[in-house]
Amino acid sequence: MLDREFIVSNRELVEKSATAKKCKVNFEHLFKVINRRKELINSLNSLREEKNKNSSQVSKTRKDGGDISPLLEKGKEISNKIKEEEEELKRIEEEEFNLLKWIPNILDEEVPSGENSNFKIVKEFGKFEEKKLSYFEIIKSDEGIDFKRGAKISGSHFPLYLGKAAYLERVLVNFMLDLHIVKHNYKEIFPPFLVNYDSLFSTGQLPKLEEDMYRLKDDDLFLIPTAEVPVTNIFRDEILNENELPKKFVAYSACFRREAGSYGKDTKGLKRLHQFNKVELVRFTKPEESKKAHLEMLEEAQRVLVLLGLSYRVILLPDFDTSFSSSKTYDIEVWAEGSKEFLEVSSVSNFLDFQARRGKIRYKSREGKNLFIHTLNGSGLATPRTVIALIEKYQTDDGFDFPPILKDYIKFGREIFKSL
The missing domain is CATH 3.30.930.10 (Bira Bifunctional Protein; Domain 2)
Incomplete structure (x- = not known):
């Protein structure tokens, strides 16, 4: 298995090796999946940070005797959004894994390569x-x-x-x-x-x-x-x-x-x-x-x-x-x-x-x-x-x-x- 970040950083080498080894991989789709995974992780990090801030605000407002109902409703919305994106992330990571497992190892630079390559x-x-x-x-x-x-x-x-x-x-x-x-x-x-x-x-x-x-x-x-x-x-x-x-x-x-x-x-x-x-x-x-x-x-x-x-x-x-x-x-x-x-x-x-x-x-x-x-x-x-x-x-x-x-x-x- 190749490292995800290595694939992103060395796309040309990875695709060249896969083509030479006759491994059919939909790289366009793979990179869409990788990008979506990254978006979801970033979004979840932001949502969790927002949830923590909202929880702190609930505690402060309750202590001050204020109305916490809007904050509780907002917290519920954030939790539902987190659950939704966590489920999507799980599906995306499974899809990513099922694509990554078909990608072969990269070829050493000394390996003879090219259309008419021979041993x-x-x-x-x-x-x-x-x-x-x-x-x-x-x-x-x-x-x-x-x-x-x-x-x-x-x-x-x-x-x-x-x-x-x-x-x-x-x-x-x-x-x-x-x-x-x-x-x-x-x-x-x-x-x-x-x-x-x-x-x-x-x-x-x-x-x-x-x-x-x-x-x-x-x-x-x-x-x-x-x-x-x-x-x-x-x-x-x-x-x-x-x-x-x-x-x-x-x-x-x-x-x-x-x-x-x-x-x-x-x-x-x-x-x-x-x-x-x-x-x-x-x-x-x-x-x-x-x-x-x-x-x-x-x-x-x-x-x-x-x-x-x-x-x-x-x-x-x-x-x-x-x-x-x-x-x-x-x-x-x-x-x-x-x-x-x-x-x-x-x-x-x-x-x-x-x-x-x-x-x-x-x-x-x-x-x-x-x-x-x-x-x-x-x-x-x-x-x-x-x-x-x-x-x-x-x-x-x-x-x-x-x-x-x-x-x-x-x-x-x-x-x-x-x-x-």
Whole structure:
């Protein structure tokens, strides 16, 4: 949520960001509502002041033995007017809120923008070699991934991992968790996979992305699209102390996405799923520290791919690809040697105070002021496309092998991080 006064003072920037993110907001009507709210507040302040003066006059006149009837009648008129305007103010503030909640976060000045904007490549790592087979040709065995039986059990885009592929998935998740805990000093969280409406509103998925959510209507709960949602909401409606910041959390979760409207966009195999696993990094920082934290998280996510021996690139997303809540997002795209393409495995975003305002997440400064926290998150990493890249890079004549770092991790566990 953007601050009302910020919107008024930065109308051009706010409207430009909303247009770029394809968010339809009636700004003309919004500003009329904002102005009417201001008029009502000013009017109510004047009426209350007038009421107080009239009450004082009633007391004085009664004490002097005068006729207070006209003053009482005037007081009644003022009270009725106050009640009327308070009711209108309540309606206006509800209308204002229903308009404000559809306004996306502003875009960072470094985000590529404009009619023909495109992502900006900020880093390339490794050699972009090619292999003969794609993962789809490699995993058709009892030790691979069975899409047909997964579809029989649940429907399309629900893979069934078997044997070695299932083991790879489990080892990869544990490896990433331990890396971020041991080397990057994150605290592990194991969150609920079902959340309420308020949680998804705070992080910005609702109301805009409701059609992409799996919902349990009888319980009014939603399956999480990412661990970002429950972890960010840990401190919803709370005020932390400045000395508690920053906070760094890492969480594994299954992620559930209907992906409405996405059919036909790389839907084959593991590239686009309704359920997948992901390790998520979430930070809570003071405003002046969030830009530095953003770059640190980007490095931490890349570290996973470096250790796995995978090549990748980092891109800065353009305005139209930056999410509703994000101000600036980097994507990390791994190179899949058999598929011969880049695949997104991580998005690392800075939300500034946008989510904190929606969720009322604040901290008390040393000066005693309650200020909004900055929130950030990033995938560290999502597994499906990482698995694609691993299977293709480490393909063998009879299937695929594990990368050396995972073999060491299986044998020695967290001990391997001491030498990294």
